[in-house]
Amino acid sequence: MRTLFDQVFINSMSVPNRFVRSATYEGMGNPDGSCKDAVFELTAELARGETGLIISSHAYVEPRGRVRPPQLGVHRDEMVPGLTRMAEAAHINGARIVLQIAHAGCTAVEPDGEFVGPSAITLPDGHSCRELTNNEIRDLVQAFRRGAERAMEAGFDGVQIHSAHAYLLSQFLSPYFNRRNDEYGGSLVNRSRIHREVLNAVRDAVGDEIPVLIKMNSDDFIDGGFTRKEMVEVARILESEGIDAVELSGGTPLSPADRGFARPGIQPPEEEVYYVDAARLYKEAVSVPLILVGGIRTYSVAQNLIEEGIADLISLSRPLIREPFLVRRWREGDTSDATCIHCNLCFGPARSGEGIYCVPERQQRQKEGSR
Ligand SMILES: Cc1cc2nc3c(=O)[nH]c(=O)nc-3n(C[C@H](O)[C@H](O)[C@H](O)COP(=O)(O)O)c2cc1C
Numbered sequence: 001m002r003t004l005f006d007q008v009f010i011n012s013m014s015v016p017n018r019f020v021r022s023a024t025y026e027g028m029g030n031p032d033g034s035c036k037d038a039v040f041e042l043t044a045e046l047a048r049g050e051t052g053l054i055i056s057s058h059a060y061v062e063p064r065g066r067v068r069p070p071q072l073g074v075h076r077d078e079m080v081p082g083l084t085r086m087a088e089a090a091h092i093n094g095a096r097i098v099l100q101i102a103h104a105g106c107t108a109v110e111p112d113g114e115f116v117g118p119s120a121i122t123l124p125d126g127h128s129c130r131e132l133t134n135n136e137i138r139d140l141v142q143a144f145r146r147g148a149e150r151a152m153e154a155g156f157d158g159v160q161i162h163s164a165h166a167y168l169l170s171q172f173l174s175p176y177f178n179r180r181n182d183e184y185g186g187s188l189v190n191r192s193r194i195h196r197e198v199l200n201a202v203r204d205a206v207g208d209e210i211p212v213l214i215k216m217n218s219d220d221f222i223d224g225g226f227t228r229k230e231m232v233e234v235a236r237i238l239e240s241e242g243i244d245a246v247e248l249s250g251g252t253p254l255s256p257a258d259r260g261f262a263r264p265g266i267q268p269p270e271e272e273v274y275y276v277d278a279a280r281l282y283k284e285a286v287s288v289p290l291i292l293v294g295g296i297r298t299y300s301v302a303q304n305l306i307e308e309g310i311a312d313l314i315s316l317s318r319p320l321i322r323e324p325f326l327v328r329r330w331r332e333g334d335t336s337d338a339t340c341i342h343c344n345l346c347f348g349p350a351r352s353g354e355g356i357y358c359v360p361e362r363q364q365r366q367k368e369g370s371r
Helices: 037-048 077-092 134-153 168-173 193-206 228-240 276-285 299-307 318-322 326-331 347-352 359-369
Strands: 008-010 013-015 019-021 053-060 096-102 128-131 158-163 212-217 245-249 290-293 313-316
Touching: 013 096, 037 053, 037 077, 053 077, 077 096, 077 134, 096 134, 134 158, 134 193, 158 168, 158 193, 168 193, 168 212, 193 212, 193 228, 212 228, 228 245, 228 276, 245 276, 276 290, 299 313, 313 318
Parallel strands: 019 053, 019 313, 053 096, 096 158, 158 212, 212 245, 245 290, 290 313
Antiparallel strands: 008 013
């Protein structure tokens, strides 16, 4: 029987159990994109908590791809020493670590430069972006390659290409954002061209044995957006191009809140997994390992997903902000639900640059301390 604590392989990377910390922007970057010490402490804590595989927060591959300043970057060689310490913090404490390489495209908030995207559009919040030229797309593919090379120099075990949540690569897949009529727009083969180019460039940089993962939307949940059916087709295309694992997420900043990637509030266990139907569709068509994220907070739910083969790894973000030691707690036999209630207040200190923490948990501790 498959269990949550099986050792698993993604390409040549052995992961000590099936738990993944999903990429989580922590607001612990310096203004130039390098890591503050707090990143190393956070990483070490997650590893000591027995999180098998840690996926870093999204690191921008070029300045225009930054969402906002306290974000980590992998856009310059000067980022490598900090990233090296981050990788070490995971390894010393027994975890694997993968760098999420990213570009925010037109949904950036405060890019270092202009807003660019697959097409010139104005978003509902009023900001506009410029369409990338084909030459710029070629440069961007190289920026992803250089990001992957730097991740290798820093000792990461692999990379994850960020193509979810309406950031740049997700925008290319989505007819809502991608209105091009050249070879990067129109058919799904064209909309996923940049993915094949990025994957091939990254593979070239890291070699055949290093895992290259992708996080992608299962559905944009917006009118005219990327759909579940298309997700399966793109996953099949990427399978044939040699992707090593797919993490399924969903939603964009334009989706209704209850269809966003981090939905507020908790559901009963039978409804807690956001993308379970998409995962089943994926499994019928694709044999690349599936990392499933979104809403999972109950031990028995996670175990069922693994036992029934609906997912191969279980990915958690908010539960591990509140309880970095959750995996260890579950392994030691206290399998009560994650205590995170998806209030989403953790976004506040991350976005402000204070550095992420669980707000209700800290308030509780402060209250107890002042008694
Ligand atoms: C504070 C915060 C920051 C996040 N940052 C990222 C990120 O950098 N990259 C990414 O792919 N997803 C990011 N996400 C989304 C999570 O990885 C995950 O997909 C989502 O929160 C659902 O999982 P959960 O229900 O376990 O929290 C973030 C989520 C939160 C709450």
